[in-house]
Amino acid sequence: MLIGFDPLYFLLLAPAMLLSAWAAWATRSRFAEWSQVANGRGVSGAQVARYLLDRFGLRDVRVVPARGALTDHYDPRAREVRLSEPVYYEESVASMAVAAHEVGHAIQHRDHYAPLVLRNLAVPLASIGSNLSFLVMFVGFLLSMTELVWVGVILFGAVVAFQIITLPVELDASSRAKQALVDLGLVSSPREQAGVASVLWAAAMTYVGAALSSALTLLYYLIRLGAFSDRDRR
Numbered sequence: 076m077l078i079g080f081d082p083l084y085f086l087l088l089a090p091a092m093l094l095s096a097w098a099a100w101a102t103r104s105r106f107a108e109w110s111q112v113a114n115g116r117g118v119s120g121a122q123v124a125r126y127l128l129d130r131f132g133l134r135d136v137r138v139v140p141a142r143g144a145l146t147d148h149y150d151p152r153a154r155e156v157r158l159s160e161p162v163y164y165e166e167s168v169a170s171m172a173v174a175a176h177e178v179g180h181a182i183q184h185r186d187h188y189a190p191l192v193l194r195n196l197a198v199p200l201a202s203i204g205s206n207l208s209f210l211v212m213f214v215g216f217l218l219s220m221t222e223l224v225w226v227g228v229i230l231f232g233a234v235v236a237f238q239i240i241t242l243p244v245e246l247d248a249s250s251r252a253k254q255a256l257v258d259l260g261l262v263s264s265p266r267e268q269a270g271v272a273s274v275l276w277a278a279a280m281t282y283v284g285a286a287l288s289s290a291l292t293l294l295y296y297l298i299r300l301g302a303f304s305d306r307d308r309r
């Protein structure tokens with residue numbers, strides 16, 4: 076049964092939902108907290124990104140401001156580090172952390188970091204999966220066409236795979252960021268170092284929460300479709 080209220084679904088998903096909710100709250104509150112703390116070097120996120128990119132031989136990667144809050148990302152096609160306006164302009168511990176994290180993705184791109192390459196390859200399939208999986212499952216369910224339901228489940232599996240391969244990419248970008256900030260002397264005190272780690276850890280947990288939610292949803296579908304029952308195996 077894929078439609079309607081099912082206690083099994085909530086039982087399976089509750090821990091992941093709690094983690095996701097906590098991570099979203101922690102990301103915002105830690106970012107807000109460390110946005111209020113000026114970094115010791117008096118550098119904006121844009122300056123941090125520019126400095127790190129230059130030091131890693133990525134002079135041709137541009138640093139540009141982006142609209143909105145927490146919209147920071149690295150665009151591998153345009154070869155741009157895009158920083159949300161607070162990160163771009165403010166000279167805080169939080170902006171330093173986020174800017175260095177996005178530079179971490181630019182370095183991964185240059186190094187052909189394997190999980191990133193895999194993730195980029197998975198993007199088209201995952202976007203088809205996230206757009207169509209529920210529709211395909213729903214239609215298959217309505218028409219009682221088990222094969223079609225399974226096509227939907229497999230499409231959803233592509234989304235889960237994408238979210239899982241995102242985890243090493245995100246964790247690695249953060250560990251590169253923390254290392255570079257310390258090695259190049261941008262972090263000027265243990266307190267700042269702790270602030271950077273705190274901001275980046277909460278952000279990483281949002282990816283863990285999302286991947287866990289999808290993986291458990293997939294597990295739910297598999298249980299409900301009888302993938303683990305012995306009935307059909309005779």
Ligand SMILES: [Zn+2]
Pocket residue numbers: 176177180245248
């Ligand atoms: Zn990232």
